[in-house]
Amino acid sequence: MALPYSCIEACRLSTNGADEWALIAASGTRLVVQSSSGAYTTWPPASGSAVGDTEAEGPPGKKIKLSDPSENTSNFSCLALTHDQKHIIAVTAEDKCIRVFRIDTEFQLQQLSQRCMTRRPCAIAMTSDDSTILCADKFGDVYSLPLLPGPEDEQIRSPSVEQSEAAGEKAFVPAASVLTVHSGRNRRVLEEQLKQAAKGPKKPKEGPTFKHDLLLGHVSMLTDIAYANVNGRSYIITADRDEHIRVSRGPPQAHIIEGFCYGHESFVSRLCLVGPDRLVSGGGDPDLFVWDWTNFELLGKLHLRDAVLRFLREQPDLAARVPEDANSFRIAVSGIWHVPSEANEILAACEGIPALFSFRIGISSTAEQCIVLTGNALDVTFIRQSQTGCTAVVSVDNVHVRVSTTERREAEATSRLEYFSYRPGGQWEQDAETGRAFERISQSGGHADKEASLMTSTTGSEKALGAILYGIENLRKRPDSDD
Amino acid sequence: MPGEPAKRQKREAYKSSVESEEQQAALPKKKFYRQRAHANPFSDHCLAYPKSPKDMDWASHYPAYAVQHDSAVRTEDESHDAAQVSSRRAISKPVEIADIGCGYGGLLFALAPRFPDTLMLGMEIRISVTEYVQEKVRALRTQNAATNGFQNVSCIRANTMKFLPNFFSKHQLSKIFLCFPDPHFKQRKHKARIVSYTLSSEYAYVLRPGGIVYTITDVEDLHRWMVEHLEKHPSFERIGEEEQEQDECVHIMRSETEEGKKVTRNGGQKFVACFRRVEDPPWP
Ligand SMILES: C[S@@+](CC[C@H](N)C(=O)[O-])C[C@H]1O[C@@H](n2cnc3c(N)ncnc32)[C@H](O)[C@@H]1O
Secondary structure, three states: OOOOOOEEEEEEEEEOOEEEEEEEEEEOOEEEEEEOOOOEEEEOOOOOOOOOOOEOOOOOOOOOEOOOHHHOOOOEEEEEEOOOOOEEEEEEOOOOEEEEEEEOOOOOEEEEEEEEOOOOEEEEEEOOOOOEEEEEEOOOEEEEEEOOOOHHHHOOOOOOHHHHHHHOOOOOOOOOOOOOOOOHHHHHHHHHHHHHHHOOOOOOOOOOOOOOEEEEEOOOOEEEEEEEEEOOEEEEEEEEOOOOEEEEEOOOOOOOEEEEOOOOOOOEEEEEEEOOOEEEEEEOOOOEEEEEHHHOEEEEEEOHHHHHHHHHHHOOOOHHHOOOOHHHOOOOEEEEEEOOOOOOEEEEEEOOOOEEEEEEOOOOOOOOEEEEOOOOEEEEEEEEEOOOEEEEEEEEOOOEOOOOOOOEOOOOOOEOEEEEEEEOOOEEEEOHHHHHHOHHHHEOOOOOOOOHHHHOOOHHHHHHHHHHHOOOHHHOOOOOOOO | OOOOHHHHHHHHHHHHHHHOHHHOOOOOOHHHHOOOOOOOOOOOOOOOOOOOHHHOOHHHOOHHHEOOOOOOOOOHHHHHOOOOOOOOOOEOOOEEEEEEOOOOOHHHHHHHHHOOOOEEEEEEOOHHHHHHHHHHHHHHHHHOOOOOOOOOEEEEEOOHHHHHHHHOOOOOEEEEEEEOOOOOOOHHHHHHOOOOHHHHHHHHHHEEEEEEEEEEEOOHHHHHHHHHHHHHOOOEEEOOHHHHHHOHHHHHHHHHOHHHHHHHHOOOOOEEEEEEEOOOOOOO
16 A cells, blocks of 8 residues: 655656666655666665765754654655756645755765745745745745755844745834724734733744745735746746736846736646746636747637546546536646647646646647546656657556545555656557556555555545645635625 | 624615615715725635736726727737627726725825826725725716716725736836725734735836835834835835925825824824835846
8 A cells, every 4th residue: 555646756867877767756755766777765764774864054063953854744745856857856745844855876865955934835946057946835925045055044044024024023013003093903902012012022933044035925825836037038937826827037036027927717726838938827727728928928728628528428437427517517737747858748637637638739729639547647757768759657646536536446556657658740658668667666555654544544534635635626716705 | 794684784775775866976875884894815705806907897987988999899818719709898098096995985086186187996805895985986976977077086896915917907007005004913914914025016017117106004113014115125216205295195195095084183193105116127
């Protein structure tokens, strides 16, 4: 028994002149790595083979211990590889931490830093020079952090405006004066503040002491972030739960909003850059939107819901899931990926749907192909090999029934990963060869340890597992009567 | 927030009487439009807002400025969506002044006759308060039909902290008023404040270079907060005292807002700060 992989990344490593690929996948509180030559490691390392590299960088003689990795109880929610493929950035959800790992030549992950944010990071992106992590959070803010914390981070930084804004760590100043016009509620707050002032200032809440700069913010939960460099100009694109796609300049001018891509009528959950000037976005709407984003112009829509409905109707075991009124069927886009070997080919996935849908941007607004999976699609990454071209590695939900995000399977599926290669001419086909090379990481059996508690089907574990794997549909607004 | 049934009934009865012809010119009574003082700017509400500024039906707000078209206006992105024919009508000039959190609209009703050729919009999150301002606009337009007065003022229900860029396009506005905003005293509610470093970017986006953000409050700490955050933002520079005092809008803001009047009655202090939106620097 093993948890599904919620996220997966592929990286190419050149060892002794030979190219080797490794898959890095997150399953609950663990990261698992397997190379194409068969090396297999985990983080935290399997007990017994403790790695000494658990110290953060700091000024000599003032090393700080990172928390013992074997004590990690937070689930991984996000993975991002640096462009040079030397580091992997991972977010753990419950402790709101951004962790940076070095991928060493033995395919061991060495955690170099662990920085806990005040708000839960929802998405991360790297600047093209790999110097900076951009972190978009649940509160709507985007922070920049250096890839690795520098020695200067040991000094307690004087709180900047941004920090005081985020963490509210200003010294006490009575906010209201006796002359302020008061509502009853404000008067009570003032009284409390004056009482507090008499007792001496409250200990200000500790904000993070490492370098992190507030770049921009929405008053809405951020769902995705992308960084782009076009003709020497850098941009940050952010998506939120209120249908917005915002285009800002990159640092150091991230406070300048260049424009918005208007058109979504439901939440936006995923952004995918295709080449320098095309953007595909998706969320709670029936279609994916294709943008000439530097001009904020909608170029067209890709009919994803139609493709999902067609797929369901064609599957004997799933056809019953299609409601009578097909228009009431809702999709929640959980992933959009640009196929790296092709100029305009993308794959898209929806929450709780055991298939991927391929589209060719600028050519057709209907899906080219539906890749049927053995479980709900969770994440996709790509391996580019000289012989087989481009292979999509797809992580699938091996514990829930296909098309359900809550109902457990009676017998767990045997594989957590599936492999499809892109044939010139445009078809995706099962890639058994790559599948064999990565058999160990794909296998569903094996390490049943800490995660075992999540695997037993109790209401508590079901909720926890649901939170790890499926959170997109929850972004949809439920009309509330709060006015 | 629904009132008790009897109260709500009375309010409904009152509001439907406003619809009748002879009542058109009567000013609305505030007591029927009161609402709990605080609205949560983070909650979803049941807000209606345009998908984009192009989708805004401005003509229904400023009918005197409506442009008549034989065929529906088509914008670029619509050509991809032929099925979606728009019913909105354009107006001959864009809105230029926004009063954010306008409350009962005192500022707008004072500004409208002073800038008769400038369109201004109050934006308010509380539904009954918005309705009050809308009714008052209607009454004043009827009373002033001969002179075409108050055709340049309107009010809309909106959570500006989330949806300001849905209403206004880049550099559309020349003035934004933030008068006596809710102070949100509690520390953990600071992101609820209508001025923050990050929201200033949205104000800068909808303001044209040279445009002005006006702020006034009776809460000194909030004044310092707004000054700190707007001054810190590279798109804004604070306007000096001398220039500030020469601006008639500053005097109107001090004396004509409902909150301003209340503060005067209580003998309180008013803190004013104005900021000019500077040109964007060239790309690095
Ligand atoms: C204290 S009143 C001031 C009213 C008016 N400006 C005056 O000076 O008399 C603040 C107003 O801002 C409104 N408000 C608060 N948050 C808002 C938001 N996010 N969008 C629009 N209005 C908001 C409140 O409902 C309230 O009516």
